[in-house]
Amino acid sequence: MSDYICNWDHCKFEGTKNLAIRHVIITHAPPEKVPYFCTLCSFRATNLKAFERHLTTFRQHILLEKENSQTKEYLQISTESYNVTWGNRNCDLTLKNEKYLYPEPNIVPVLLEINEDYTVYNETIIESTASQTEENNENIEKLKTKHKREMNNLAEYIIRLEKKLSARDQEIFELKRELRCNEPFIQGFNEMWEDQVRDKKEQRDRKREDWRRGKVAKENMEPLGETFSSPPSKKMKSLVKKLF
Template sequence: MVFLQCSLCKFKGKRKNAVDHFLKRHLPENDVPYFCVLCKFRAINKFKWEKHLSSFPKHISAVNSCHTMLSDKVYCIESDKKFELDISPNGQLIPIEYTSVQPSNIPFEENIEPVPEYSEEVVIVEMTEEDQTIFTLKEEISNLTDTLVKERNQFENYLNKMEETKKNLKSELNQTKAELHVQNQKNKENQTSEKEERRKDRKRSYQEPNKRIRSVVVVPKRRCEHF
């Protein structure tokens, strides 16, 4: 039977197991066809990936425990690289001849070094009371921070409106002062003109009686003679 041996470790196994081993153990994250940032799940084909995505609700407890913010972009990474392993004597997986008949008391070599298993099923970790308290406090802090930011923005908007109102009032005040100054100047000019007219009138009133007096002719009385 043909087995494949990993070129980077002592793992040996069938093609399917060897490919799965190399994918999960040695392949860089950027080269993994389908990679979950949250739970580090790796998949070769889209079927397994979609099956993993269907278990997304099971991540919620883990998210609450580690306080991880999720979004579609950071949760799922789909590589545009085609996944192909080099299976050759000098490749990533090396073909070897392996006999299926072995003494039962000799352990299988592929179990010498444990390989971490990645499953589509996500293990839900129960939160302790302390974790729950920390999570609750962080939630409250986050809510208070959001409220503070909102109120600060509202206050800044209020200050901007007040500053704008102040500028408008100052502009109106300056305009009113200018109008009052012009009006006062006109009033002063009118008062000066009226005073000048009254002075002229008084002067005329003094001159006109003198003219009348000079025009009067005094006729002496005639003495009556008695015969």
């Protein structure tokens, strides 16, 4: 049964006394006057149990679930709670048959600590914000999974490169050892190759020199045509007569 109504402007809350007190603290009280206030998502709670339940409900706080919430910077604890008053139009709450509009004061009145353990979930969380938070958390989880998969692939690639590098080092070591073993043979082969090149050069030079000498000698020789066309000498004629 709704016994009390909220006197704050544009507020249509109706409920029992305890729920009405909790409604004023969670809905209208300044953040610094809320017993437990989450600076990450602006969640409000009147007791530590409700705040811890909030940590386990929303994904963005799951990592903080097992730690002491009172020592975290995201948790703002008020030493004194908002002093909720009721009874007449100058109070936060009035009986249902005495509805008055009560403008929000600029100065917070005297505070009174609330020790009652209310288990009703905070109704000030907007559903759109919660759905957006869920979507953001899902995207974060997807990005974390993708990042983990890429890191694993990178680690496997690095391991393969290290194995290839080790195999190449072993191959280079074997080639160097084989080179040291074949060094005398290679040196002898190089010397033989140099000797062959030198011999071929000498043969080529000799042929060139012989060709040059033959050309000079040919130029100095008397042409055969002139020899046979010239008239026979007297000695030649006398020799022929003696023979015949």
